Every structure is written in structure tokens, then in C-alpha cells.
Amino acid sequence: MISIATWNINSVRLRLPIVERFLKEEAPDVLCLQEIKCQAEQFPAKALAELGYVHQAVHGQKGYHGVATVSRVPITQIARHDWQANGEARHVGVEIGGPGKGMILENVYVPAGGDEPDRTVNPKFGQKLDFLERMTRWADAVDRPTLIVGDFNIAPLESDVWSHKQLVKVVSHTPIECEALQRFKDAHGWADIGREHIRDPQRYYSWWSYRAKDWQANDRGRRLDHMWASADLAAQSTRHWLREDARGWEKPSDHIPLITAFDL
């Protein structure tokens, strides 16, 4: 049995207390963080090691983005892809279970893409689409049991958002992005673990805006965070759950943690 979690933490230094709370309460074997918003040398390595997460792969950047994978079981960092070709720290890949064995775990933070879903007026939206296209070409060549997790910044299904009609022109849920994500999905035949366990059209959100007066009352959520796996690996996932309560913790991230357990 191995459990793996993913969480866009929106500054790991500011939110170290809730990361520690999550690790103590949920105790996943591996935690993938996105938006750590710090350089590797500023990462709270010691605090997390003291909780048992002594194996760490950090791809940091000053002020923005940044991802980190911390683990209680040995991991080996094997890749840091730059699918935007602009130097931003949005990926770290590790191997779990020894060289050539076990699984590959890819931790990714897809660009948000700005406000306007049109690359001719909004370069950031173009960068998001380009990132997805490069990631798709990479996925074509994936030939080992792989789990890719993180903040994809896309809610592909109608049931992944609080209102399909009101969000269909809003970046994160536009057809052009959902189609790009579908091409990525088809490139390797990824299984959407989240939706295998919490099936469409059940409510499933992982993010609620800070801008809402009361995130819980309005419940205007979106499923932006995902855990997708190679088919054989997905078949070994026994449980998948969310810590929605973490959105209500003190000084919360706007995202919640997702956890999947595998029987390997």
C-alpha cells in the first residue's frame, strides 16, 4: 500500500503550519506540492524531514510557481521538464521504488493562463496551450507506469464546475483548453483517478476562489487539481479522497489536498 497526495499550497513558507497539520492527520507516504513560491534553499526542508518526509525533490523559483515532492519512502529525482521553455519551475519528476521499478511520479503546475481565453490578445493563454501541447508530445513517449498529479488549472467536465453555463467562457473551463487537455489524455490513455472514484456527474471541486465572501455558502468551486495514471496503475488505486475541510483551516490555500491510495 502506498498513498500519494497533491496540494497547491500557495506559498509553502506562509502555510507550513497547515502542511504540517495535513501530514500529521493524513500521513500520506508522498506529498506533491505546487506553488511553493520559494527557491529551493528557502524550502522548509528540515521541518518536513522532522515529520518523516526526509526524501525531497524541490524545483523552486524566486517568488513564483515552484513545485516540490516530499516522501517518507525513498524517491529519486529523474526530471525537471520546462514545457513552456521559459525557465519557470513547474515540474519535478521522481521515481518511487528503485531504479527501473515501481512507478514514476510527475508533479506538475500548469500555467493558469491569464483572464482572456484568446492567445492573440493574451500571451499567457497561448503559453498555457503551448505548455499542454509540449506535455502531450512528452506523454506520447511515456512507457512506464506513471502517475501525473498537480494543479492542471483546467476543469474539463461540466460537473467539474459550479456552473458550466457561467464558466464556459472563463479561463479554466473553455472548450479550447478542455480539448487540449483531452489530447494530452489521449496521448497516453491516462485514467482520471479522481473521476474513477467520484464519478461524473457527482460534485467534485478542489478549488474555491479567495474572492468569494463565503466559499462554503456559495460553493462556487472548480476541479482544477488532478491525479491521472497509466491504465495499469490506475487499476491498482483502491481509494481516492479529498480533504475539503482544509479549505476552512486557518490561513488556507485556495486549493485542497487530494489523496489516492494504491495497492501495489
Add this chain to the structure above:
DNA sequence: ATGGTGGGTAGCCCA
């Protein structure tokens, strides 16, 4: 139709 909040940084960018 608009602006709402939050983090990091440095005299705004990003989400």
C-alpha cells in the same frame, strides 16, 4: 458589468 482576495516582491506581477 464589475470587482472582489491573497502571496511575494519591490516600487507590480501573478493567481
